[in-house]
Amino acid sequence: SQQGEEDPQALSIQEGENATMNCSYKTSINNLQWYRQNSGRGLVHLILIRSNEREKHSGRLRVTLDTSKKSSSLLITASRAADTASYFCATGRDDKIIFGKGTRLHILP
């Protein structure tokens, strides 16, 4: 079962620009996490935001959560070539962590 829907599905930007990805979900959650996946490899955890938090920062990452709209956004500032990857939001509820469809981000040199 899928919970999150990322938007856009694919995004290409120039190196140095900011990248914004959005995630919407359907049911109440305990927390929301963002992960990165390079092609054919395991996922890497980026950031976790709890349902009672509104914003969180980690290095060049900024995550917001709006539980009233059931949505979250991930902002990557000053993008680099190494940021090229797929990004997934994952919602945690009860004993499950369910991933959204993902955004494929391509950083152009």
Place this chain on the structure above:
Amino acid sequence: DTEVTQTPKHLVMGMTNKKSLKCEQHMGHRAMYWYKQKAKKPPELMFVYSYEKLSINESVPSRFSPECPNSSLLNLHLHALQPEDSALYLCASSQVTPRTGGPLHFGNGTRLTVT
């Protein structure tokens, strides 16, 4: 490199074979997970173990049989698979149970091809 080790990296098996995927972590994590991922799709949750007990089975067909022999090991036994079961199988662990909420640490997966 990750702290969750999955073996083998690649596996090709026929539909009548029996094989097992193995996952190991030594971080003292108390929850372990199996996910299945098809190309260009998100990981799909299959099983969750909390404190070595199966807590979630996402209606996975019985040809997939999980096993958690101890807190560091997680196996996925495969029998009579279908070609559509070909996918990347990802193992993950977390320090706390999903209910408490914490980051997942993923292995690099086993690429399974069923012929």
